[in-house]
Amino acid sequence: MMKGFTSALWAEFLKVRRSRVPQFIALGFALLPVGVAFFMVIMKDPEGARQLGIIGAKAQILVGTVDWSGYIEALSQEIVVGILLNGLMASWMFGREYADRTVKDLLALPTSRSVIVAAKYTVFALWSLLMVTLVLIIGIFLGYIIYLPGFSTDVILRGASTILVGGVMNILLITPITFLAYAGKGYLPSMGFTILMLALAQVSNIIGYGMYFPYAIPALFSQGSTSDPLSMVSYLIILVTCLGGAICTSAWFQYADQT
Amino acid sequence: MSEVIKTQNLTKQFGNLKAVDRLSITLNRGEIYGFLGLNGAGKTTTIRMLLGMINPTRGTVSIFGEQVSSGSNSLWSRVGYLVERPSAYPELTVRENLEVTRRLYLMHDRKAVDKVIEKMGLTAFADQRAQTLSTGNLQRLGLAKALINEPELLILDEPSNGLDPAGIVKVREMLLSMVNEGATIFMSSHILSEVNRLATRIGIIHNGLLLEEINAKDLEKQSQQTLVIQTRDNEAAHRYLKSTGLDVELDGDIKVLGQEAVDFPDKIASLLVNAGYPPMSLRVEQPDLEAHFLQLVESEES
Numbered sequence: 310m311m312k313g314f315t316s317a318l319w320a321e322f323l324k325v326r327r328s329r330v331p332q333f334i335a336l337g338f339a340l341l342p343v344g345v346a347f348f349m350v351i352m353k354d355p356e357g358a359r360q361l362g363i364i365g366a367k368a369q370i371l372v373g374t375v376d377w378s379g380y381i382e383a384l385s386q387e388i389v390v391g392i393l394l395n396g397l398m399a400s401w402m403f404g405r406e407y408a409d410r411t412v413k414d415l416l417a418l419p420t421s422r423s424v425i426v427a428a429k430y431t432v433f434a435l436w437s438l439l440m441v442t443l444v445l446i447i448g449i450f451l452g453y454i455i456y457l458p459g460f461s462t463d464v465i466l467r468g469a470s471t472i473l474v475g476g477v478m479n480i481l482l483i484t485p486i487t488f489l490a491y492a493g494k495g496y497l498p499s500m501g502f503t504i505l506m507l508a509l510a511q512v513s514n515i516i517g518y519g520m521y522f523p524y525a526i527p528a529l530f531s532q533g534s535t536s537d538p539l540s541m542v543s544y545l546i547i548l549v550t551c552l553g554g555a556i557c558t559s560a561w562f563q564y565a566d567q568t
Numbered sequence: 569m570s571e572v573i574k575t576q577n578l579t580k581q582f583g584n585l586k587a588v589d590r591l592s593i594t595l596n597r598g599e600i601y602g603f604l605g606l607n608g609a610g611k612t613t614t615i616r617m618l619l620g621m622i623n624p625t626r627g628t629v630s631i632f633g634e635q636v637s638s639g640s641n642s643l644w645s646r647v648g649y650l651v652e653r654p655s656a657y658p659e660l661t662v663r664e665n666l667e668v669t670r671r672l673y674l675m676h677d678r679k680a681v682d683k684v685i686e687k688m689g690l691t692a693f694a695d696q697r698a699q700t701l702s703t704g705n706l707q708r709l710g711l712a713k714a715l716i717n718e719p720e721l722l723i724l725d726e727p728s729n730g731l732d733p734a735g736i737v738k739v740r741e742m743l744l745s746m747v748n749e750g751a752t753i754f755m756s757s758h759i760l761s762e763v764n765r766l767a768t769r770i771g772i773i774h775n776g777l778l779l780e781e782i783n784a785k786d787l788e789k790q791s792q793q794t795l796v797i798q799t800r801d802n803e804a805a806h807r808y809l810k811s812t813g814l815d816v817e818l819d820g821d822i823k824v825l826g827q828e829a830v831d832f833p834d835k836i837a838s839l840l841v842n843a844g845y846p847p848m849s850l851r852v853e854q855p856d857l858e859a860h861f862l863q864l865v866e867s868e869e870s
Binding site: 312317319410414415416420421422425563564568 | 613619620622638639640641642644645649651652656657658659660664667669671673674
């Protein structure tokens, strides 16, 4: 069934490696800890923060305490931005075949269509995990550079595991986006969907139902790094969303008319 | 001869539009089937159904005796195809694009890429990114993808699109040599002269319906030769020739039908000279595929 998987994997890796799009998105990920560290630097100097006005006020909202614990917590809240960047990456990976009209070269091959979809998901997941690692490494490095107080291995490990689990949730939530990239035959519908989901996540959080809205759950998870507020239902919602999206993506690519 | 492609009542309906209507064709090994039609006639929809990219509303497609579906993966190692305009990953080089195709075809022959690059005259562009290729070279790359697995069946949509005259000749020679080695080709084209030169059988599709299927040899036989004459007063000359009992038509020029006029144009010329209508030009014309195609489509429209 997975005949040709390594070939498809090789092809997907090559496409990701050669294109500038993943590089730009990686730059976006790399800038996340830079932004958080920047706010930390401002917060270390409240006088300076007040003088900075709006930036200082925003930093106050984002960051709790000016130490490693607050820094890692702020970093983990960037998971929300991670959904957006992941959404862009997945929209490109799946939608590009339609935008570049290369999809027809993937449809009548000895390598099955489901294998091609599986290879895309694998490369996306590995790339996304790499981005989580990148954020962690740059984050820890910058935290060290700006001399934050309260360093402990325990704080780092707890923060890293929150970011990692949040990152995995983001990966799982990508499948409805990939479905729209295929069904919408390009990047735009799936990118629009990603932005809409983020907006709805905010709304669902405000009205207090965030734990039941899949795209709000990773952010809630990251906020609860000290006391987990999520029930099993929330995790189940993420799994069902992932499976539903993956099945729709695969079935659409396999059975829908590719005109 | 063994059947390579067989469609039975193949129909595709998009809403109220019948893109392909009850198409039944059979293509045998070693044939070159030219599939002709105007834009929107249903050629590409047919090709996509042959390749399992579109599900027929009704009817079936079989290739090498196996019914085609979206999961007919084992079948495609024996088939090469080019659908519509060629496309390639713009950020990859020609070689990398072909390497992707080679791997997805599960081919073990690592030299296949170099071989097809040389065959298609792409050596000078092998390490050039696809986004920088000219239309003609992009078409060559598309054809290279179709040929990389040395297919037994080639399904080509407008294979000569964008090629320069030398490229057209090269592709034609290559396709003919493939057929000589036992391959079968199904090709759609707008370039009727190309189909005329290559195809052993021609299918004409219009508004989704197969209007006619004809062997190239029969087309030649059917196409009646005429003697075309121009004089300074065509109307008077036409009246005169008609009065002599010849089968004559006036269509701007004077057209004399019948084998005798074609075989002995000098006799007609003498008649006209003696009657005071000396011919300014005199030529034998054989209606080509284009004329046949247009006549068929026009009669269908009317």
